[in-house]
Amino acid sequence: MSEEQKVEYSQLEADYEFPPSRYKLDYSSVAAYLKAVEDTSSLYQDTELVPPMAIAAYAIAALSENISLPSGTIHVSQELEFIDTVGINDTLTSYARVSRQQSRGKFHLLTIDFNVFNQRQKAVLAGKTSFILPEQTGGR
């Protein structure tokens, strides 16, 4: 998605729903994730399991494809619920909506809820991400 197509955060209001994002974690993307976080757990060696934090990371990355966050945006809190395991090559769809948009002086608090489902429409992960954003002075 180009910068022009992204939603400016200042336009977001509570209950705004982002377009659903669909993605698949294949062997190479899971291997890249495990290498990046230096996770050598036997849970993921020779199994089809995907680390739940990789799913969360992709869900949050999908959000950033839809929203233009200014530089200086800070991730302040994160809630996650790992509902079910995800296997390599599962197709995941993430639905996200703004649950809170609040101004505090020169800063804005933005909270986004997201829910991730697999190809069988079973919930696998739910989350709530909060950011503090500075006054907008241009895209990030």
Added chain:
Amino acid sequence: MGMSLGQLSELSEGMNLHESKRIITQANINLYAEASQDFNPIHIDEDFAKKTPLGGTIAHGMLILAYVSQMMSAAFGRSWLAGSKLNVRFKTPARPGDTITVTGRISRIERSEGQTLIHCDVLCRNQNDEAVITGETSLRVEGNENSC
């Protein structure tokens, strides 16, 4: 794979999870940016980051949180991957060169018919003993006495 911290009946409130230490490097951060597709310049563009109030690049909060998740899966195995929750605050950014110590402690155990709910406090702190992440986790484990 089941729990590695010990049999369920051996768990007790106040028990510490295995601590780990991680040294944050810009190379780690760049790898994580690629793997997560999060290319916010505050993480990867040193020239950009120097001009911000943070004064330099910082690690993705989700990278540090991944270390917490690893501690939980090391302790509780596959039980951590489904039927678990975490709730954390990012308190101080982690920067290249920082040594992050990841710790956890079982704060409460609720045993009921057929399952056990385990609550933990988790903390990541830097080499200056500043909290980087604070929070809580919980997970549900089938069984309430000798199974796991």
